[in-house]
Amino acid sequence: MKIASKVYMGLVYLLLYAPILVIAVFSFNQGDSTSVMDGFSFRWYAELFRKPDLFEALKNSLLLALSSALLATVIGTLAAVGLARMRKKWLKSSVNAVTNIPMMNPEIVTGISMMLLFVFISNRVLGNIEVNLGFFTLLIAHVTFNLPYVILSVSPKLRQLDKFLPEAAQDLGCPPLKSFFLVELPNIMSGVVSGFIMAFTLSLDDFVISLFNGGDNFTTLPVLIYNYTKKPVKPDIYALFTIIVITILLLLVLSNLASSRDEKKKARAKK
Numbered sequence: 001m002k003i004a005s006k007v008y009m010g011l012v013y014l015l016l017y018a019p020i021l022v023i024a025v026f027s028f029n030q031g032d033s034t035s036v037m038d039g040f041s042f043r044w045y046a047e048l049f050r051k052p053d054l055f056e057a058l059k060n061s062l063l064l065a066l067s068s069a070l071l072a073t074v075i076g077t078l079a080a081v082g083l084a085r086m087r088k089k090w091l092k093s094s095v096n097a098v099t100n101i102p103m104m105n106p107e108i109v110t111g112i113s114m115m116l117l118f119v120f121i122s123n124r125v126l127g128n129i130e131v132n133l134g135f136f137t138l139l140i141a142h143v144t145f146n147l148p149y150v151i152l153s154v155s156p157k158l159r160q161l162d163k164f165l166p167e168a169a170q171d172l173g174c175p176p177l178k179s180f181f182l183v184e185l186p187n188i189m190s191g192v193v194s195g196f197i198m199a200f201t202l203s204l205d206d207f208v209i210s211l212f213n214g215g216d217n218f219t220t221l222p223v224l225i226y227n228y229t230k231k232p233v234k235p236d237i238y239a240l241f242t243i244i245v246i247t248i249l250l251l252l253v254l255s256n257l258a259s260s261r262d263e264k265k266k267a268r269a270k271k
Contacts, residue, residue: 020245027238034235044239054240057224061204064135064220068142069200075143076150076199077192081184083151084158103148111212114141118213133215141213142203149202150195157191158184190258197255201248 027045031038048054079099086092102110118137161184169179185192207222214220221244228237 020241023238024242024245026235027242029235029238032234034233034238044234044236045243047234047236048239048243051236053219054221054224057219057221060135060218061221064138064142065200065203068139068146068203069196071139072143072146072150072199073192073196076147076195077154077188079147080151080154080158081180083155099148099151101148102145103152107145107206107208110145111141111209114144114209115212132217133213134218137213137215138210138218138220141209142206145206145209146199146202149198150192153195153198154188154191157188161187190261193258194255197251201251205244205248 026034026037028040028042029037030041030043083092083095083099086095114137115133118133165183165187166176166179169183170176174182205222206220207226210220210223211226214223225237225240
């Protein structure tokens with residue numbers, strides 16, 4: 001059974017990571033082929049720097065991801081704190097269930113519903129004043145689907161927090177707001193950082209919601225890549241994919257390091 005389980009897990013990892021490995025290998029291809037390796041070269045990485053539209057889309061994606069991740073982290077952290085302080089269990093479970101709906105919804109449902117919402121606001125609320133789809137509509141849409149992931153990251157840290165710590169700080173004369181920033185926030189910071197990184201990566205590689213809620217004047221990197229795939233694919237797209245994968249991998253490593261450091265600190269404090 002152990003051998004069978006190892007073989008099964010090996011096949012699963014092979015199916016998951018073999019396509020990424022193939023893309024990474026052929027991104028260093030010297031020729032134009034995406035199936036035959038003609039030699040090792042950084043040619044296609046250099047080609048990326050000759051595409052101004054690519055860097056414009058990258059700038060848009062980074063700006064959108066950073067802005068939406070910051071807003072989602074602030075709102076999601078406050079929401080998690082509010083949920084943790086709810087005393088009525090039925091209300092708490094109901095709010096949690098509603099909060100998790102955007103995670104369970106297919107992205108296409110969220111994307112189209114947000115687009116229809118903006119159209120409704122334009123036609124009915126603003127009196128036929130045209131709402132241009134662009135950065136602000138994308139920001140609202142990305143914050144909406146990022147919020148549940150931030151709450152999901154922060155809530156376990158709040159449950160692990162000793163509930164008497166904030167009370168002790170307030171008994172010693174610390175105001176509630178100051179108590180939150182000096183006592184609660186440092187103890188849940190690893191969850192906040194993990195939520196921020198998750199929101200940033202989800203926003204950075206989102207395609208479906210960005211396709212429906214972004215205008216012609218604000219194109220994100222995933223949408224631009226989709227437009228590139230309508231033409232014959234060259235290894236420069238493989239090079240771009242490799243850079244994105246490495247960036248996301250580094251962010252995940254940083255997130256795991258932050259969580260492990262927090263666990264080690266708590267273990268030392270208990271000892």
